Amino acid sequence: MNGRIEKIYVEEGQRVNKGELLLSLNTDAIENQIKGVKSTLEFATTTFEKQDNLWKQGIGSEIDYLTSKNNKESLEAQLESLEAQKRMSQIRAPFAGVVDKIFPKEGEIASPGFPVMEFVNLSKLTITADVSEAFVGKIKEGQNVELSFSSLPDVMIKTPIIRVSKVITSSSRTFEIEMEINNPNETIKPNMVSSIKIKDFSTDNAFVVPSLAIRKDITGKYVYTVNKEDNQHIVGKKYITTDLSYEENTMITDGLSKGDQVVVKGFHLVSAGVPVNVVK
Template identity: 20%
Template sequence: MKKKILLLLAVTIGLGASGAAAWYFGNRHAANSETLTLYGNVDIRQVQLAFNGSERIAKMLVKEGDRVNKGQLLAMLDTATLQQKVRKAEADSEAARLAAVNAASTYRRTRMLVDQHFVAQQQADDARTASDAAHAGAHAAQAGLELARRALADASLYAPDNGIIQERILEPGDMASPQRPVYTLAMTDPLWVRAYVKESDLGRIRPGMHAAVATDSYPNKRYNGWLGYISPTAEFTPKSVETTEVRSSLVYQVRIFVCNPQGELRLGMPATVTIALGQPAATNNEHCRNP
């Protein structure tokens, strides 16, 4: 009798444990279905900076690791020859301007003499032709002066945007040209996490959804972000897929833009992205402002 009671009690406990386990795992699955977790790496844009002109470098003002702001002076070419060209172009432009003024005055005087029948019409026509040519020469000289000034301005290299100098390629004394990069600039804004989404999860996300980004380097911090881009094409698979088995394994690149005011996120850093599903879309500023 006691054995039957103990057996019945064991069965009851087993059924209860099975039910509890089923409830636990079922609820955990339901909870997990409300969020989407992605794994990726921090990515940024990189640009190679070069001078527009060709001359030897006189000064390099920043080095690897320096943070620079948009419009900041980064390097300068030797400007001695360029300054001489500007001075010569200024002199040529002034001379051409005076020549045009004199030619115009000569034409006006000749025109008056023609009206008074002191000179032939042919002389007035010649004076007008000379005046037109002088004005054309003045315009050409002014254009040459603007080109010389532009070349002098191009002897200074400025940062196109905020960022970090990733690589200093040339040094003072090197010959610069538009084809030779001087610096590699890592642009810190925008900054995003590049991750991939399965085709089966593609219909659960949309641009503008809020996301939380975590990294191993700062495990106790969460960075605010938002889903900014979903690739229109699959990657790492053929373009046309015929079978449902392969179709379910398609992945699409997404970019989760991140607010990084402290500058802690670095290029290539592994990151975990959590997106709460079923949320309303928000603007970029709202994501950065609201934790």
């Protein structure tokens, strides 16, 4: 509702409890209306009570009875509406928290659509992230993620996903996920940027090699291996099929066998058929 700010009861940075009065608007006009309606309602109530007694005795017309009854009920509804408006002139804390910022000053006009206070509770935060549609079907509610913050290098939090959006954003081709975290020390602040690690694939057995060890020619991708021939270690060349990569490693799905020794250091200095010394 519109109104002149009568009193601001808090300061920026102040902690308040749920229901505590933060700000009130001037209510002189509403209170005058309430006084007028109460006075008229008192007379209307007395009139109705007398008409009601007469009606029960079979005295008077039905029109007089209904008119007095309707007049009383109409004034009661008007009074209730005015008292509701008066209650709306007081802004109370919707939850326990901190008054972060106060925008207007006492005496200024407050009106709908213009912020009055920025009020926060940092004990529990909601984190949202946009994920590429390529991961649709791989990410589900309840799946654990790891959260980290570049400005807080010592903070790492594991928490489940509580919501996965059902809609793909057409402009970015992403969908939104949501997590909640406890923040008892209020270390994490609203609008901080976080990094989220999501495990979208796992396997018990896989061949994994450093990505840099994978070479490529016109035939395809390959790695150098070491084979023992006539008491010598000879470099071999094996073409491979790669799959997922993560950080500095790549999974090999075909081309390697259990026991193969892959050259992962000095691979740029060797070629197939060259004898080498194996250093472990």
